[in-house]
Amino acid sequence: MINQDIKDASVKFWQSSIPHISIDSVVFGFANNQLNVLLLKIKNEEDWILPGGYLQKDEAIDDAAKRILFERSGADKIFLNNFGVFGNLNRSESFFADYPDDLWHKQRFITIGYYALVDQTRVNPVTDMFSDCCEWVPVESNPKMVMDHEIILKKALDTLREHISHKPIGYNLLPETFTLPELQGLYEAILGEKLNRGNFYRKMMRYDILIKLDEQRKGGAYKAPNLYKFDEEKYKIALSGLNW
Secondary structure (H helix, E strand, O other): OOOHHHHHHHHHHHHHEEEEEEEEEEEEEEEOOEEEEEEEEEOOOOOEEOOEEEEEOOOOHHHHHHHHHHHHHOOOOOEEEEEEEEOOOOOOHHHHOOOOOOOHHHOOOEEEEEEEEOOHHHOOOOOOOOEEEEEEEEHHHOOOEOOOHHHHHHHHHHHHHHHHOOOOOOOOOOOOOEOHHHHHHHHHHHHOOOOOHHHHHHHHHHHOOEEEEEEEOOOOOOOOOEEEEEOHHHHHHHHHOOOO
């Protein structure tokens, strides 16, 4: 029997949203030298799902992506990147095969994929009526995901790795101040490989986006490394590719 919450949501979406368009976000976070992704576990199921939602009739697509992400994570003012469109036949309909044909969720949806980079310490994941939990999961853990969400996640990671080769990454993943080894650890977590320290440092300095502070990271067994922060304006220029 169809869940009443799903029936009520279906009625609401038919009234307020644009048919056949959905938005799914791959939200990356970084903690303890580990790249994580924000996932929801479907209520009473073992499968996981990306945070997503639908485009409202009076809403721009980018605004919808920001709203949906805020509703799922409480994160705002973050970097969002549109990285692909997914529209294979039966990409979502089969998941709702046992539900009535007029259910909103069972319609054919073309989904617009975004990836987001957020500081995990500033995000408080929240569940909705369809989820048991919303939490950070290591990217390499490969949990079982519904529909084509595993494909979307892998495409987002591939896109992030491609972007990292010619644009800076880190502004939304690291705390306000950080060391160069910590920045390198982020890059290595994203790429899944070790990097040469000298080559990495030279690349970062060529971007001209770092401000060296008159402070050092205390508490280590070795010489305390210098602390840096991003020059926000220069970072934005480098991100847009205007300095290449």
